[in-house]
Amino acid sequence: MSYRSVFAPALFDAQVAVVTGGGSGIGRCTAHELAALGAQVVLVGRNEARLQAVAREIADDGGRADTAVCDVRREEAVQQVVSQILARHGRIDALVNNAGGQYIAPLETISAKGWEAVVSTNLTGGFLVARECHRQWMKAHGGAIVNIVADMWGSMPSMGHSGAARAGMVSFTETAAAEWAAHGVRVNAVAPGYIASSGMDHYPPEAAPMLRAMRKTVPLGRFGTEAETSAAIVFLLSPAASFISGTVLRVDGARPQVRMGWPMALPDAQAAQRAAIRPFEGFHRGTTPKVLSE
Known part of the structure; x- marks a missing residue:
């Protein structure tokens, strides 16, 4: 089997695409799709074993993938890894700023260290990678950047550190788009909602009932898929x-x-089968999170 993308084959031929957080979840899926469309993908993350596993998957499927171990929160490490990617592949046409992470906690329990760790990963790290890709290549050659944020409209109770960081990344996206447009660089963001991704399995067991029930607050009545986000x-x-x-x-x-007082009704079985809201399952290696299959 191969990735069932809705986009034209060879769309990214001869291009180099960097995907941070490419060792799992949405980053892994996006890397597969970009590789299936002809891109030379570079997977960036902290866990070398995960990155290598995804690179092998892509190679087995006929694509091209390289890996680069980097903690995106460290400025010098980011500068070096972007330089290394350019030395090895000669260009960076696209960046998917996907690295991120958070944990469930009310604000009053979050320490300064915990706050800084989440903000550094979800905001500072994304800024550093985008800045270096721009400085070292895109400023002279153009390119496209997509920052991954989250459903933080109405903010994120129980994840206030992540909500603040994601909102900051939206502002960064808008600022970078304005400042870098003169160099032919486009900067946008994608905000996934409740996506059935491997990240769900990283939350503690006591969060499982809440995670499984989240789809009931979605007007379309289901979780999104990694492939829908990647598209x-x-x-x-x-x-x-x-x-x-x-x-x-x-x-x-x-x-x-969704608002208080709105009589939301989940789609019935017939409506759920309509093409307009049927899940798109383009990722041939995608699996259902364990927490949703229990």
């Missing part, structure tokens, strides 16, 4: 989005529109 990312990187910059594309089934 949004790939679109924003593609020539079809050449006049789109500084925006956020939500992939959330209208979740932020």
Whole structure:
């Protein structure tokens, strides 16, 4: 089997795409799709074993993938890894700023260290990688950047550190789009809602009932898929989005529109089978998170 992308084959031929957080979840899926469309993908992350495993998957599927171990929170490490990617591959046409992470905690329990760790990963790290890709290549040659944020409209109770960081990344996206447009660089963001991704299995067991129930707050009545998120990312990187910059594309089934007093009804069985809301399962290696299959 191969990735069932809706985009044209060879769309990213001769291009180099960097995907941070490429060892799992949405990053892994996006790397597979970009490679299936002809890109030389470079997977960046802290866990070398995971990166190598995804690179082998892509190679087995006929694509090209390289790996680069890097903690995106460390400025010198980011500078070095971007330089190394350019030395090895000669260009960086696209960046998917996907590395991130958070944990469930009310604000009053979050330590300064915990706050800084989440903000550093989800905001500072993304800024550093984007800045270096721009400085070292895109400023002179153009390119496209997609930052991955989250459904933080209405903020994120129980994940206030992540909500603050993601909101900051939206502002960074808008600022970078304005400042870097003169160099032919487009900067956008994708905001995934409740996506059935491997990241769900990283939360503690006591969170499982809440995670399984989240789909009931989504007007489309289900979780999104990694492939649906990847498709949004790939679109924003593609020539079809050449006049789109500084925006956020939500992939959330209208979740932020839920309001008190609105008589939301989940789609019935017949409606759920309509092509307009049927899940897109393009990722041939995608699996259901364990917490959702229990």
